[in-house]
Amino acid sequence: MYKRISRSLWLPLCIVLLVAFGCQKNTFNINDNNPNNPTPDAVSPQLILSGAIKKTADIARGGQTINSTTYGDPDYINLYMGYWAVSGDFIPNTQTLTYQTTTDYGADNWNSGYLVIENLRQMEAVAAKDPNGGYYVGMGKIMEAFNFQRLVDQYNDVPYSQALQGGTVDFPKYDKAADVYDSCIALLNTGIALISNDTANVNVENPGNYDILFGGNMGEWIQFANTLKLKLAMNTTQYSGGAAFITSALQGTSTYGFLQAGEDAAVQPGYTNSSEGQQSPFYYDMGLSTAGAPQQNESYYRACSYIVNFMAANSDPRSSQMFAPNTDGVVLGRPFGSNVSTGQDNQHISGMGPGLLGTASSPAIILPACESFFLQAEAALDGYISGTPSTLYAQGVAESFRELGVTSMSSSTYLTNQASNPNVGYTTATGLTTIITQAWVAYSGLDPLAAWNNWRRLGIPASLPVSQFDGSVATHIPYRLQYPTSEYSFNTANVTAEGTINNMTSKVFWMP
Numbered sequence: 001m002y003k004r005i006s007r008s009l010w011l012p013l014c015i016v017l018l019v020a021f022g023c024q025k026n027t028f029n030i031n032d033n034n035p036n037n038p039t040p041d042a043v044s045p046q047l048i049l050s051g052a053i054k055k056t057a058d059i060a061r062g063g064q065t066i067n068s069t070t071y072g073d074p075d076y077i078n079l080y081m082g083y084w085a086v087s088g089d090f091i092p093n094t095q096t097l098t099y100q101t102t103t104d105y106g107a108d109n110w111n112s113g114y115l116v117i118e119n120l121r122q123m124e125a126v127a128a129k130d131p132n133g134g135y136y137v138g139m140g141k142i143m144e145a146f147n148f149q150r151l152v153d154q155y156n157d158v159p160y161s162q163a164l165q166g167g168t169v170d171f172p173k174y175d176k177a178a179d180v181y182d183s184c185i186a187l188l189n190t191g192i193a194l195i196s197n198d199t200a201n202v203n204v205e206n207p208g209n210y211d212i213l214f215g216g217n218m219g220e221w222i223q224f225a226n227t228l229k230l231k232l233a234m235n236t237t238q239y240s241g242g243a244a245f246i247t248s249a250l251q252g253t254s255t256y257g258f259l260q261a262g263e264d265a266a267v268q269p270g271y272t273n274s275s276e277g278q279q280s281p282f283y284y285d286m287g288l289s290t291a292g293a294p295q296q297n298e299s300y301y302r303a304c305s306y307i308v309n310f311m312a313a314n315s316d317p318r319s320s321q322m323f324a325p326n327t328d329g330v331v332l333g334r335p336f337g338s339n340v341s342t343g344q345d346n347q348h349i350s351g352m353g354p355g356l357l358g359t360a361s362s363p364a365i366i367l368p369a370c371e372s373f374f375l376q377a378e379a380a381l382d383g384y385i386s387g388t389p390s391t392l393y394a395q396g397v398a399e400s401f402r403e404l405g406v407t408s409m410s411s412s413t414y415l416t417n418q419a420s421n422p423n424v425g426y427t428t429a430t431g432l433t434t435i436i437t438q439a440w441v442a443y444s445g446l447d448p449l450a451a452w453n454n455w456r457r458l459g460i461p462a463s464l465p466v467s468q469f470d471g472s473v474a475t476h477i478p479y480r481l482q483y484p485t486s487e488y489s490f491n492t493a494n495v496t497a498e499g500t501i502n503n504m505t506s507k508v509f510w511m512p
Contacts, residue, residue: 053267060449075285110487371396372399373396
């Protein structure tokens with residue numbers, strides 16, 4: 001997370017975006033700059049924006065490995081949350097199956113997060129010099145908040161105020177996680193203000209196709225920022241200062257509102273099956289190579305019996321879109337940590353289904369519209385925003401059906417059929433539990449970090465299982481990640497000041 005790490009990302013970003021957009025006039029002049037050693041000022045805000053958003057998608061949806069560097073790794077949370085299990089065809093990884101993880105476990109999330117934030121800050125610095133560059137600065141602030149929230153939610157305290165100032169501050173202090181959350185709201189407010197104020201500037205530069213998230217729709221950028229504010233806010237419902245934080249965070253959000261139906265925050269730089277490096281990140285992680293062979297984790301991760309059995313018990317038609325029916329035509333899961341091999345090989349246990357896996361060219365959703373509605377439903381239930389909780393909840397379920405491509409049954413029919421089922425049917429008595437339970441189903445493979453946040457603050461699902469692996473003594477899933485080894489090696493004094501970190505007992509600040 002020092003200056004040196006940023007330089008390792010400039011060239012891959014340039015290559016990725018030059019492939020995605022082609023050689024466009026005035027974008028990258030090889031006569032003026034050495035393309036093999038680009039500097040921050042030589043890379044346009046357009047390319048930095050596209051590259052940083054793409055890398056954010058890699059972090060959130062399953063990273064890509066380029067030049068032996070992996071960008072992001074959310075798969076471990078899918079294991080924790082009862083979504084996935086480890087295939088019976090592989091030798092068990094004791095560290096994963098017993099939760100006895102090291103400081104290197106999940107470190108790609110830290111390393112990638114700070115790489116992206118560094119490049120966003122470089123983009124903001126370059127764009128700020130242009131009187132017509134306000135949109136780029138605003139988008140950079142919003143994406144910073146997105147990435148910093150993910151860091152806090154996995155690590156708690158993180159460097160913020162002194163981060164990425166190599167040469168000035170080589171050993172950044174760790175800011176309190178609650179303060180970083182405050183700073184994220186400030187970033188989002190600044191981003192919103194810059195975008196909304198710049199609409200009056202007739203010469204403002206709209207990013208257009210370089211905006212691979214919303215295609216230059218600045219109104220959706222503000223809705224995205226508001227939804228991030230809502231996400232930050234609802235994470236603090238059980239925190240001692242939560243009520244005040246939520247009220248303050250949500251001020252002004254009614255003007256533009258939140259992401260609406262069909263408005264997934266979905267990254268699309270032009271994913272293609274021409275090469276593995278150009279595939280959509282989730283497909284790259286869980287799909288097939290360009291030659292049609294299993295790659296990355298396609299054969300390693302399978303459906304977990306916990307969610308499969310839950311969906312079967314509740315007659316949920318999303319099951320066969322989320323997980324692929326096996327050779328017998330049924331969706332079958334495996335308990336996480338199972339020691340049984342017979343009948344639990346990949347011939348029997350389901351892999352990723354067509355609705356979740358998509359194709360090599362599918363957009364990478366980093367914040368699904370269903371999540372916006374589930375967040376709104378909870379906020380309305382608690383009285384923080386206007387709206388009817390049951391209606392917003394039903395819209396969340398409907399968006400989940402749309403995102404998974406369910407055609408066998410409408411979401412309204414599903415809700416009607418299961419009206420008396422507290423896991424599905426919304427009532428005043430079971431409202432919060434029903435909202436969070438269905439959010440847990442919807443976030444499977446899509447936004448597992450949001451589901452983990454909900455479990456850590458509310459304990460829903462209450463029956464979430466722990467690993468069955470021999471030797472595991474866990475009574476609950478982990479609470480957080482440990483800081484990376486690199487921090488103990490290069491920022492020793494500051495990370496040591498955080499005390500002894502235990503992934504099973506150390507908590508994120510907003511946890512009860």
